[in-house]
């Protein structure tokens with residue numbers, strides 16, 4: 001081995017450069033694949049009536065060619081996006097606050113309190129996570145109908161129907177319990193010695209320590225509501241003014257007199273629905289990514 | 300197995316952090332490691348031992364300088380072509396593989412014929428004494444056993460050089476003692492050039508043919524353990540080697556006499572009058588009525604055949620005594636002397652001490668260099 | 671005192687979650703089974719002619735049988751299985767490769783990570799509609815590339831109605847019926863939306879692998895492909911198992927993506943239900959509530975779906991037990 005002369009550093013370096021080059025090219029190619037739908041959505045939304053029906057499609061529009069008016073048509077159009085967005089924000093806020101509260105209380109009981117049947121009950125919850133939601137949807141639809149929240153639906157009925165079934169989540173309880181468990185017992189003992197009640201301990205110590213997890217839960221839950229489609233579609237079928245954005249988007253028909261779909265207006269609407277998510281994502285990337293990575297690790 | 304010499308020429312490593320901050324981890328190392336010897340690379344934590352080892356292994360690229368294995372310059376040779384065995388501080392055993400799979404792994408990489416590979420695995424597993432554990436997973440082994448597996452994995456491809464990075468630091472005291480003997484034996488049997496990194500001076504002294512002492516990336520001294528102990532080149536080396544550590548006193552040379560306070564503790568020829576730091580090994584004291592170095596005993600510890608006296612430092616001033624931050628407690632407060640257990644001495648006794656000249660070292664108070 | 675049991679207090683803390691779970695999770699599970707065994711349940715009248723097992727001359731599995739005998743169910747089943755067994759392996763492999771590549775670069779890692787994560791936060795309806803435009807026969811990007819780059823005469827009719835030519839060989843007809851262009855387009859979209867979560871999980875798994883294993887492998891002259899097969903994959907296997915199981919469960923429930931791309935008719939124009947899945951079938955039955963027994967059929971379809979998921983999950987867990995290193 002020692003006989004081999006090692007003057008091949010340049011060769012090694014060249015090989016490394018080539019490997020790197022291939023690596024970055026592949027990553028870039030996939031990055032483009034990921035970005036294209038967004039790009040195409042925005043691009044199409046800015047095309048004018050003529051441009052959108054030209055084949056082959058143009059890949060690029062100069063700013064002077066942008067048809068911003070499409071967005072005005074969306075906002076002021078027949079489909080009340082403003083109202084749908086408001087509905088979504090209200091539903092999102094209420095269900096998120098509810099979920100976070102019930103989750104914190106339940107996670108605390110599972111993480112800190114000692115009661116008969118705790119572990120068995122917890123196992124039952126975990127097992128329930130495996131059951132597909134469709135098993136619940138049928139009965140839940142019957143239930144909210146029976147409560148009178150579907151037919152002749154008032155705004156208040158709609159809010160109840162869309163929030164109450166989602167005011168708690170086994171997955172989040174599990175997730176938060178894991179975080180609570182990492183808080184050392186000694187803190188609890190110290191608080192007990194100081195005469196702190198369980199409730200005060202939960203709010204003053206555990207919740208602040210677990211804040212990052214709670215923020216993650218809040219974001220994921222709110223985003224989930226923003227994307228909800230099936231359930232709101234079911235429960236607002238008799239009063240379409242109570243729909244959420246996804247339903248509004250899919251339900252609206254953008255066609256011209258000739259029956260052609262107006263893709264530019266459709267994509268403008270899609271982008272209006274997408275934009276808030278992108279903004280939230282870019283602002284709160286850290287929390288969202290952490291939640292996702294963690295949920296994988298514990299699996 | 301061929302044995303080769305390793306030579307480091309002006310080896311330097313500078314780490315550059317993201318914020319452009321530079322750390323000089325290894326500075327201008329010039330070392331020759333003789334073929335077939337076990338060398339202890341010794342120094343406090345963070346002095347650049349691992350960095351040196353990783354450069355020799357090829358996992359780190361030197362900032363400047365050269366590395367030779369025998370006559371060939373391997374500085375830019377990738378680690379896989381250097382023919383080295385490396386044992387990591389926490390062993391880095393693949394947790395999902397059995398002991399056998401772990402040890403055979405390097406041989407499969409070079410596509411060694413299966414029968415021969417199996418034979419070698421058994422041979423080296425037996426050599427390190429884990430031949431009966433081949434079907435276990437690493438988690439089912441004790442720390443000492445894992446450590447042996449790591450050594451077997453490093454040896455199995457019969458490398459020209461064996462590099463060990465603090466291999467004993469995860470073991471308990473007993474096991475450490477036992478395993479280091481084992482490593483010495485394996486090294487003798489295989490005759491492989493070995494570099495053993497440790498921050499434990501006793502470990503290095505007991506196992507190495509030669510030790511190399513490092514401080515802040517710079518080589519301090521190199522030599523046979525006893526030689527370095529007996530003639531340290533500077534105050535750092537004197538203080539780092541020896542347990543209990545050497546006693547340090549502020550003193551001066553006055554007309555050829557070494558003075559600690561008013562006591563004369565020895566003579567030096569041809570040295571001008573100057574303040575010095577006097578280092579005296581604990582075993583460098585003798586009880587003697589004819590000495591002017593009179594001190595008061597605070598505690599007496601008798602362990603086996605030795606008695607250690609903890610003695611008030613006559614030079615200690617009041618404010619220094621309370622200064623716990625002071626790095627040399629004995630300089631400030633007390634010092635230690637080891638005497639024969641036959642001497643009946645009680646705490647509170649006042650005794651007179653003579654000092655053995657060859658256990659006494661004088662250092663420049665500013666530079667720490669030998670006077 | 672600290673070890674003392676707090677029964678009352680604990681249940682008090684649990685009560686809000688528990689009440690909601692009882693009404694909206696536990697009761698529905700039992701009720702789904704109840705519905706599935708009701709005979710001729712008329713939702714509009716809220717009447718039923720008893721249970722299937724108490725009614726003379728009626729098969730215990732009456733509702734299941736009617737579900738299974740429905741032609742649409744066969745189609746839904748096959749579509750679901752295609753989505754499960756094609757899109758899951760493809761997206762798991764792609765995301766595994768992407769995360770390994772991503773993990774091996776330093777510069778722009780955060781940038782690529784952000785991009786690859788984008789699909790996770792998007793609205794499936796909105797993006798599905800964008801994909802529909804991309805696959806559009808005349809104005810879409812795909813056909814433009816096919817014609818201008820690959821020189822095809824005219825693009826493919828990706829999202830158009832499928833005509834099954836029964837005179838062609840059975841295999842051919844089968845492909846026309848199930849593995850057709852609309853299905854391929856849908857698969858691209860489903861893969862696209864599934865990558866983000868998998869990449870994140872794999873990447874965090876990769877980053878938690880001790881770098882020393884790679885140093886050790888390097889010193890031992892391990893070829894790159896072998897490092898990947900013998901070290902990376904086994905050490906990542908818990909994440910791979912987790913992702914595979916959750917993706918299979920998710921793929922069994924595919925529905926919104928189809929609505930996003932094709933509308934609530936679940937198929938190309940004039941070819942409704944071409945891409946229907948089992949979940950799609952559940953919702954379809956739910957929307958025919960004025961028909962007698964529709965609720966029971968929906969419930970039985972949901973239970974069949976549950977059983978299939980359960981079997982596959984148990985199988986996955988069994989394989990993981992043997993193959994996954996923890």
Ligand SMILES: Nc1ncnc2c1ncn2[C@@H]1O[C@H](COP(=O)(O)OP(=O)(O)O)[C@@H](O)[C@H]1O
Pocket residue numbers: 314315316322323324342343344345346347348349350351
């Ligand atoms: N990858 C690195 N980047 C920056 N600095 C490093 C790196 N590795 C080691 N160092 C620094 O180099 C010095 C020597 O480290 P090391 O060789 O690990 O010390 P030792 O093994 O002797 O404890 C330390 O100051 C350490 O902080």
Ligand SMILES: [Mg+2]
Pocket residue numbers: 345348349350465
């Ligand atoms: Mg080190």
